[in-house]
Amino acid sequence: MVGSSTSVDVAVIGAGPYGLSLAAHMRARGVEHRIFGEPMASWKNNMPAGMLLKSYPWASSLSDPRSEFELKRFCTERALPYHDELMPLPLSRFIEYGEAFQARYVPAVERKILMELEPGPGFLRATFDDGETVHARRVVVAVGVHPFKRLPQEAAHLPADLCSHSGEYGSLESLDGREVIVVGSGSSASDLAALLHERGIAVSLVARRPKLHFADRPRHRSLFERTTAPMSGIGHGWMLATCAHYPQLIRLLSKDLRVQLANHRALGPLGGAFVKDRVVGKVPVWLSHATRGIETHNGKVMLDLVDSGGARRPMRADHVIFATGYKIDVSRLGFLNQTLLRRIQLVEGAPQLSAHYETTVPGLHFIGPAAANSFGPVCRFVYGTYHPARHLARHLSAVLARFQPARQIRPLDRTVLP
Incomplete structure (x- = not known):
């Protein structure tokens, strides 16, 4: 593979919850793509064993095309203890689930590292650590928060x-x-x-x-509490519920309001x-x-x-x-060519995105936490995988069809879990 050059419609950079969810949806739609990275790498390598996820188990599922392989089903199939709210989700259990999701829906993850991404005539040129160069019509960056660690x-x-x-x-x-x-x-x-x-x-x-x-320990909430402060996948209250369910509406708000919502005080520390x-x-x-x-x-x-x-x-x-958190700053992504970086319009260090998660560089998309300043705080949570996976897979399927001869899309060939 050293020194080789290939082309693809879509290259996904990152194989965490967002990258895997998008790849699962594109595979179901027959969108030609390749996905690069170590599956669930940040969760396996950058979080301590024994950690508990802060999110409710019911809100910690990756997004698959038929919404049929949620965390609850994974645990049920393996006779593992599970409750939507009353018990915490161990990190180890979430990693096992993510790897099972990958094996079932995204079996062709390529474990290689992107070294440089640069513009080309009608494509983006991605060079990897094994020497391969990939010419992609579209590149979706789904790198999570790990590259953006903030130290005093x-x-x-x-x-x-x-x-x-x-x-x-x-x-x-x-x-x-x-x-x-x-x-x-x-x-x-x-x-x-x-x-x-x-x-x-x-x-x-x-x-x-x-x-x-x-966070409050899980408990039975009265009808009044559920009405005045409904539960969503990212927290309680009407504001967070709106952010959780309607990120496309959040994108239509002013820049200052979007940034304020992305860092909503109810979400932390x-x-x-x-x-x-x-x-x-x-x-x-x-x-x-x-x-x-x-x-x-x-x-x-x-x-x-x-x-x-x-x-x-x-x-x-x-x-x-x-433990001083993260600050999205795409200039810290070492693989971004300086020419490419200068063409990306930023909002407080994060890329300004279109309704299709596209930057001001045609064909370059960002999903996950880097999209929060455009689509709101749901992008900071696993719960948010649902939105870009469905929307972007549908959009790319339609856009890239213009470059492809008519072909029959075969049903998703799902790998049977052991």
Whole structure:
């Protein structure tokens, strides 16, 4: 394959929930495509074992063409414990489900890495780590949030042995026997603090906020509560329900309002409902403390903290994990050719997208979290896979049919699960 060149109608970059869902729908419609990446890579490699998903199990299914292989069915077929709301979804179970979905609907995932994407005459040129060059009429980028990890500027100079981002775990084995500080107040921070503590690692949690907030534990909700604050796949309330179900309407709003909705305060920072009792009263927590400076001394990390009253508090540890979230900035995607990058119009670092998830570069599409500034917060959740998978597969099927001779579309050949 080294040095070879091929062409395809659609190339999908990324094999997480969004990329797999889109590929499943395109396969059902007979759209010629190839999908590249390690299936469920970020979930397998960048999230700690033992983590629980914050989303309800009923809202954690990938999108297949017939809506027939939801997480509930996967668990039922394997006699695994499941409840729509009353029990949490372990990370390991979600990964197993994603891999089963991939085997069933997207068997031809190609495990290779995109090195460069650049414009060509009537196509986009994608060069991969094995030397193959693919000329694609359309490219759909579905890379998730991992490339967009956000570290405080003052931590940028620290070596990886002393400082890391929560999105780099993964196994926690390298932290055994060390003193660790986790900085942050959202689900990644509380998850890591709980898991490190339960592993016997000395861990402290530092947060700027005056209080840690956690999602409410599942409970029976009255008719009044369900009416005034309906449940959706991304949270409670009419605003979030509208965002969850009508992303195409969200795209029609003003830029400022779209960005505000994409970062809706109800969505975080917020710990998972089943993690609160594993953190509060068990892990030392320093609230209302902001980081003013970070230094290293004799192999230790020294944090210069200041509380809400202006009092300074130094802390030191063997390692600091910054659970400081993600900020979409497509300029950080190293595979984007600079000529291509300059042609992408941005909204707060994210690509401005058409109704068909297309950037200002014809043929280049983004789905998943990178689309949130155009289509709202549902793009940040697995629940949001439904919308671009159905819409974009239908759109690409119609558009690309103009370039193809008439052909019979064969029914989806579904692989039977073992």
